[in-house]
Amino acid sequence: MLDALFRQALQEALGRYPTPFYAYDWGRVAAQVARLREAFPFARLFYALKANPRLGLLRRLRALGLGAEAVSLGEVLRAYRAGFPPEGVVWNSPVKTEAALAAVRERAPVVVLDSEGDLKRVARHLPGARVLLRVNPDLPVRTHGHLATGRGESQFGVLPEAVPRLVRLAREEGLRFLGLHLHLGSALEGVEDFLQGYRVLEALYPQVGPVRVLDLGGGFGLRLDLKALAGPMEALARLYGAEVWLEPGRYLVAEAGVLVVRVVGVKATRRRYLLLDGGMTSLLRPALYGARHPVLPLYPQEGREAGVFDLAGPACEAGDVLARDVPLPVPEEGEALAFLEAGAYGASMAFTYLDTPRPLELLWTGEGWEVLREREPLEGLWEGE
Incomplete structure (x- = not known):
């Protein structure tokens, strides 16, 4: 799970930055580097850029x-x-x-x-x-x-x-x-x-x-x-x-990163859905690999009715579902969720299908937030055309 200070910092980020966004905990990355060096002190490490x-x-x-x-x-x-x-x-x-x-x-x-x-x-x-x-x-x-x-x-x-x-x-x-x-x-x-x-x-x-x-x-x-x-x-x-x-690559950064999204709506067809402002264009791994990312509510949970939901993004694809059958306290519109273990092959595989901008990326240094990459501007999606 997330470090308590990083989780607290995410609440601050939610008040400052538009969702969806990726957030990474530098302390967790550095700890993973140290863990590998302790296990393999004889080895030289080359970070795989494709992860992030x-x-x-x-x-x-x-x-x-x-x-x-x-x-x-x-x-x-x-x-x-x-x-x-x-x-x-x-x-x-x-x-x-x-x-x-x-x-x-x-x-x-x-x-x-x-x-x-x-x-x-x-x-x-x-x-x-x-x-x-x-x-x-x-x-x-x-x-x-x-x-x-x-x-x-x-x-x-x-x-x-x-x-x-x-x-x-x-x-x-x-x-x-x-x-x-x-x-x-x-x-x-x-x-x-x-x-x-x-x-x-x-x-x-x-x-x-x-x-x-x-x-x-x-x-x-x-x-x-x-x-x-x-x-x-x-x-x-x-x-x-x-x-x-x-x-x-993944070993160093996956657990350090989360994708933060907001709930835009709750609806039911033959299944019960939470509709999110981020989906497969931000996090492709569930659709591509069937990857399962743990989901953490970033809202108060006490006294809430519990439900089981599929978590769907805004794309016009039935496959734009980031997780299925997730038990959660029922959120209100505008409340946020974090998809965990998303620091690797998340933002690096984000794409612009449906003219969807790639999300903002933030790094928590332990002292404050650093913007690693600004949210892609809409105008940038059709530059060069």
Whole structure:
């Protein structure tokens, strides 16, 4: 649940800012960084921008000594804008166009090679670049299908049998081969999923030999037993004589963030609904992944009749429901709810369907509110048309 001071600060924010808005507790983010460093003191952390890319957040994470992991050219340039140096940025995408590679020629990040074609394209446009080779471990990881990047059917990385040949090719092409990259998927709660991936890398060692870096990705579920991973992770690093890099995103920011919305109305069809001023355009994860976000009333609850509601947004889609069958004290119009665990892949996946502006984003520093991103102006929705 929320820290008491942060919850109190949300009440203040409700009096100052229009809903819907995202609010993040910086103290919770910093605590999660400390938790990972305690579990994996031998590892270097690279924050996955895709979870939440706001510049104000990135600058604070950089000040804590983290690097950055980027997927698109835009994220690479955003990381540079936040002050990360090229050697502190890992660029990891299955598609890197010639134009994108040309854009970073003068300041190339560490590049993750995703295929033979990708390798040759990088060698052509970024000669001598620092590179990692992404291994697809071909494993049935247990998570939503959209997030299972380590399955052999996915479009990511190279299968284990191709790894030795592509390691040799990277070196022959004049690239600075640093090591191997492994990312199994997102929101993984099972230790065994990770251990299976580590065993794939262990089996590759006789053919690959020592490397400088093992980038073991992210995907840490919020309730994952980190301590159970530390020993096997460190043993794998010793086998390769490598430094461990990790790419946490959701684990650092999800629990630190909430989406705050107001109740616009209560209605009944064959089901009972609360109608909200924010919906799927602000928080897509329930519609896309079937994700369930805990819901916290931000209004007095004593003496209220209880009800069970579906929580629906303003879009013209039957799928614009952020949660179903939620037991709540019956709210009055204008009262607010907070969707918890929304700090990752919430605002970063917000979109402008139906000309809906993307919401305001706020950071609670412990001393006051900092605006990370203003609410998108309506006029900005049709600029450039």
